[in-house]
Amino acid sequence: MTVGLQVDNLRYRYGAKEALKGVSFTLEAGAFGALLGPNGAGKSTLYGLLTRLFTTSEGRIEIAGHDLKAQPRAALARMGVVFQNQTLDLDLSVRQNLSYFASLHGLSGRDAATRIDAALDRLNMRERAGEKARALNGGHRRRTEIARALIHQPDVLLLDEPTVGLDAAARRSITDHVHQLCAEDGLTVLWATHLTDEVHDPDRLIVIHQGEKLADGHAGDLRGGADLSDYFLSLTGAQA
Amino acid sequence: MNIYLTALSAIVKREALRFVHQRERFIAAMVRPLMWLLVFAAGFRAALGLSIIPPYQTYITYETYIVPGLCGMILLFNGMQSSLSLVYDREMGSMRLLLTAPLPRWWLLFSKLCGSTAISILQVYTFLGVAALFDITVEPWGYVAALPALLIAGLMLGALGLALSSFIKQLENFAGVMNFVIFPMFFLSSALYPLWKMAESSPLLRDICAVNPFTHAVELIRFALYLRLEPLALLWTVLALVAFMLLAIWGYDPERGMTRRKG
Numbered sequence: 365m366t367v368g369l370q371v372d373n374l375r376y377r378y379g380a381k382e383a384l385k386g387v388s389f390t391l392e393a394g395a396f397g398a399l400l401g402p403n404g405a406g407k408s409t410l411y412g413l414l415t416r417l418f419t420t421s422e423g424r425i426e427i428a429g430h431d432l433k434a435q436p437r438a439a440l441a442r443m444g445v446v447f448q449n450q451t452l453d454l455d456l457s458v459r460q461n462l463s464y465f466a467s468l469h470g471l472s473g474r475d476a477a478t479r480i481d482a483a484l485d486r487l488n489m490r491e492r493a494g495e496k497a498r499a500l501n502g503g504h505r506r507r508t509e510i511a512r513a514l515i516h517q518p519d520v521l522l523l524d525e526p527t528v529g530l531d532a533a534a535r536r537s538i539t540d541h542v543h544q545l546c547a548e549d550g551l552t553v554l555w556a557t558h559l560t561d562e563v564h565d566p567d568r569l570i571v572i573h574q575g576e577k578l579a580d581g582h583a584g585d586l587r588g589g590a591d592l593s594d595y596f597l598s599l600t601g602a603q604a
Numbered sequence: 605m606n607i608y609l610t611a612l613s614a615i616v617k618r619e620a621l622r623f624v625h626q627r628e629r630f631i632a633a634m635v636r637p638l639m640w641l642l643v644f645a646a647g648f649r650a651a652l653g654l655s656i657i658p659p660y661q662t663y664i665t666y667e668t669y670i671v672p673g674l675c676g677m678i679l680l681f682n683g684m685q686s687s688l689s690l691v692y693d694r695e696m697g698s699m700r701l702l703l704t705a706p707l708p709r710w711w712l713l714f715s716k717l718c719g720s721t722a723i724s725i726l727q728v729y730t731f732l733g734v735a736a737l738f739d740i741t742v743e744p745w746g747y748v749a750a751l752p753a754l755l756i757a758g759l760m761l762g763a764l765g766l767a768l769s770s771f772i773k774q775l776e777n778f779a780g781v782m783n784f785v786i787f788p789m790f791f792l793s794s795a796l797y798p799l800w801k802m803a804e805s806s807p808l809l810r811d812i813c814a815v816n817p818f819t820h821a822v823e824l825i826r827f828a829l830y831l832r833l834e835p836l837a838l839l840w841t842v843l844a845l846v847a848f849m850l851l852a853i854w855g856y857d858p859e860r861g862m863t864r865r866k867g
Binding site: 415416417418419436437438440441443445447449450451453455456460463464465467468469470471472 | 606607610611613614615617618621622625626697698700701702703704705706707708858859860
């Protein structure tokens with residue numbers, strides 16, 4: 365199997381508090397990994413490490429075959445990120461936002477323009493490209509951020525609670541959209557959430573709680589006959 | 605185009621676009637130095653007697669004296685403001701996005717600095733233009749000669765802001781930085797009064813002013829506006845730029861984990 369994303373014995377502490385206590389998991393290329401955990405489980409710390417906002421000396425991260433510590437730039441080039449907080453420039457147009465990001469990845473001129481058009485088409489937003497990001501609703505802003513994260517055609521897409529603040533319909537649509545991207549384009553996805561209804565049965569499910577991995581397997585297998593949310597509560601409740 | 609330059613130009617362009625959309629910020633940034641120039645300086649003109657000191661060849665009005673200082677003030681405020689806005693969540697998101705670009709961090713930080721400095725310089729020239737409308741002018745070629753001086757001074761002050769933004773963990777508002785960085789830097793400098801004048805009241809204050817990098821930034825601009833180069837001011841400003849930039853790069857080092865508080 366080709367490895368999309370590998371996390372090996374990752375530890376991180378904020379002063380005395382241990383936020384990650386040796387977390388390991390491997391996602392094969394093209395897998396949809398749902399990282400499920402209650403608030404404060406260590407998801408955001410894990411994303412901080414995965415996106416190299418900060419580093420740790422304990423543990424190892426590999427993105428599409430590139431060690432994040434040894435080859436940070438090669439690893440970052442293979443990675444697309446959707447942050448929890450929205451990161452669009454609201455006063456800039458949708459196209460300007462996409463074009464700024466493309467340039468950060470060294471894409472310019474015709475190549476960038478073609479990719480941006482393709483991204484806009486995928487969103488059905490070509491005609492709104494000139495509008496300011498501020499004019500978009502929450503769901504469309506998120507879709508734009510997802511499209512932006514894919515402009516440089518990464519192998520791995522990381523999303524940190526991407527549905528926060530969206531209404532039920534937008535949440536469903538974004539969740540389905542990313543599942544579809546994963547299935548159709550062979551993208552490796554790591555989707556952090558605390559909402560069990562965003563996890564589909566065939567998804568790889570990784571449950572973390574208080575900095576430790578509690579479960580790892582296919583969501584359908586793990587929950588057995590039970591409801592996923594009951595399973596999740598019993599798992600994290602027992603440990604609390 | 606190489607990826608470094610592509611990213612640099614995109615970052616500068618983004619700053620420029622954001623600037624165009626923030627007219628209030630632009631006007632606010634103009635009102636401050638113009639108040640100083642047209643109100644404060646007019647009032648102080650009578651109180652302060654200035655003798656002929658280099659680079660001036662003749663008696664000058666107080667308004668003329670403080671023009672370079674106010675150029676420095678624009679660079680100082682902008683340098684702090686653009687970097688410190690990073691401390692807020694809203695901006696932190698875009699900083700995170702920037703830092704995940706597959707380029708060395710020092711280059712990304714430097715590009716960001718270039719972007720904000722370019723905007724500052726634009727504001728300085730607008731200010732000089734308005735001052736000229738009020739007949740407060742410098743040597744005609746001085747406007748051109750000042751460009752490199754403004755660039756170095758702007759980068760230096762922006763780098764200071766960037767370094768501070770990585771160290772200030774909780775910044776509720778701009779006031780703390782105003783009180784502890786901007787005001788001391790501005791008042792303990794040659795922006796508003798020549799150092800010899802300061803020495804008359806306190807040699808100690810004069811000495812503090814003399815080591816303040818902002819003094820040297822202002823003098824560099826002042827001499828450049830009159831087509832002269834002040835080597836000491838240049839050296840001091842460049843040294844401060846290098847020091848602040850290194851500090852900023854260290855502050856944003858992922859191993860130091862500056863961004864982790866957001867985790």
